Amino acid sequence: FLRQLADARGQLKDWCHWRLTRSEAEAGGLGELVNAVETGQVEPGDLRAAVDRSLVEAWLEETIDADDLLRRFQSHDHERKIRAFREVDEGLIRLAREVIVARAKSRVPAAGNQAPDSSELGILNRELQKKRRHMPLRKLFQSLPGLLPRLKPCLLMSPLSVAQYLSPDMERVDLVIFDEASQMPVWDSIGAIARGNAVIVVGDSKQLPPTSFFEKAITEDDDIQDGDIGVDEVESILDECEAANLPTMRLLWHYRSQHESLIAFSNAHYYDNRLMTFPSVVSTADGLGVSLRHLEDGLYDRGASRTNQREAEFIVAEIVRRIHAAGDPASGPSLGVVAFSQAQQRRIEDLLDEARRQHPEIEDWFGEAAAEQVFVKNLENVQGDERDVILFSICYGPDAAGKITMAFGPLNRDGGERRLNVAITRARREVVVVSSLRGDQIDLARVRALGVRHLKSFLDYADRGPRALVEASAPVLGAAFDSPFEKAVRDALVARGHDV
Known part of the structure; x- marks a missing residue:
């Protein structure tokens, strides 16, 4: 024993430190955690996470015990109430539609009613019976001042x-x-x-x-x-x-996104975090949220085509893969593509047409059989559209020589950030960002446009998730201003895209 003690004398300091830490932990009510470490149930590298979990579990248990409503909470009963409320709510909406239609129909004259030719109904009947030389619609509407609101309220x-x-x-x-x-x-x-x-x-x-x-x-x-x-x-x-x-x-409630991360970036950058969103049960999940697919071999052709062939091929292959996985176009998740340039939109459309010829089984997703048809659009014309899944093609990136210019089409113009905001808020369930460059490859020293600055932040967000937003806002959240003037200056600089 003495020989072992002598051989381990170099560890004596660590042993004394452990005994002191052990005593403090036991005094703090963490005796079970200490035993778990000593018996190998918890690895030393997992100790911090285990402590956090223990604290949260203890807090949760105490909170539930102190609240009668939480103590009697039953998840299955809660889910049943949610389903019942949803059914009643949907039924109320259907009933409201039926009431409106019934009221509108009650004001329409019965078909076949005889009416003088000079009356509004007579004028309309006469026009309906004509084969040619119809009255111009503007004149017809003028002739039906009382009937038109009854027919078309x-x-x-x-x-x-x-x-x-x-x-x-x-x-x-x-x-x-x-x-x-x-x-x-x-x-x-x-x-x-x-x-x-x-x-x-x-x-x-x-x-x-x-x-x-x-x-x-x-x-x-x-x-x-x-x-x-x-x-x-x-x-x-x-x-x-x-x-x-x-x-x-102001309409502050946000309902479209089925995962909070889909609106979090826009909420932070465009709406001052004023939108009321619903926290997601899980921070990451397959088929939900924002993700980045970085294509290291993607090249932007800065010449005549101004396209990114690799990104276009990836997106078309992803569309075909997702359609095959979903199966039924009437119930499967709907798909949309947003390209950051019109040239890239056309390239994706050309490749998609070719894929449809090679895979005729996917054609129903582009016709009336689909609940929502697959679309391919660009920053300028996607406003007003939405789909379950949106695939982005950033398009811009390194050229064949490895050079990256700070030219990003519409994003370099005034209002480019508004185009970006529209594009990144079109998805209900998932956004997949397909890009040949990462956010850290955009040099803010070479660009002033707010749209490009926000693109850099968005690529970082798609890559790292909510942590990127927290880190970006931390300096601002922790700042203390000596005067309202300082705050106004900072707000003005941030509004112009500067990092403060």
Whole structure:
């Protein structure tokens, strides 16, 4: 024994330290954890996680015991109540539809009713019986001031259709509603507003603004650098209403995303974390959330094609794989593709057409048999669409020489961050980011555009998950300002894309 003690004298300091730590742990109520370490049930490397788990379990047990409602909680009974509420809620929605349809039908004249030719019903019957030389719709609508609202109490029209078919002399409608108002130019909206007694303008100022013909033309140029163009965004009717301080109701509840990570990036970068989201039960799960597929062999052809062939091939193969795995287009998760350039969109469409010819069994996913057809779109035209799964093709990245320029097409322009926000919020269940470059390859010293800065942050987020958001916000959350002026300066710098 003395020989063993002498041989182990170099470990005496560590042994004394362990005995002291052991005594402190036992005094703190962690005796069972100490025994688990000594008997090998817990590895030393897992000790911190085991301590955290023990503390949480102890807190949870104490919290449940102190609350009568939690103590009597039964998960199966809770799930049963949720299912019952969902069924009642869906039934109420169906019933509301049926009531509205029944009320509308009750106002429609019975078919076959005889009416004088000069009456509104007589005029309509006469037009329906004609084979040619029909009355122009604008004139017909003017002739049916009382009958038209009974037949069609709600008209779904574009501003151009309103101007074309509804005369200003007609009786005004009760309510005009604009949807996607951030894309509605003021001059397109005035005519419709003038034809109503009240107006509701619905839109998101953080999404796409109206796009002029000139802007559509230059969007094709993927090599736009910071400051190459200075096109002002066209003012929307939403901007005008906000500037006029009209009564505003903000919709803060977010329902689309089935995993909180799908909206977390936009909530942090565009909505000041004001959106009310539902925490996810699990932080990571197959088929849910945001993930990155980095293609190290992906190359951006900066020449004539301005495409990334490797990314396009990967996305088409992924579409085919997911369709085969899902099987039924009527019930399987719907798919959509968003390309960051129009040229890349066309390349993906060409490869997808070829895949459809090679795999005729997937054709139903592109027709009426699908609950939602597969689409391929770009940053400029995806607003308003949504799918269960969205695949992104970043497209931009190293060229054949390994060079990466800071040209990212529409993202380099003013308002590029709004295009990014639209694109990354189209998914209900999953976002797969297919990229040939990582966020750390975007050099912020060479770019000023907020859209590109946010792309760098988004790639980091897709790669590392919520931890990236926490690390990015930690300096701001911990900052202390000596005056409101300092805070205002910091907010202004952050709004311009600077890291503070």
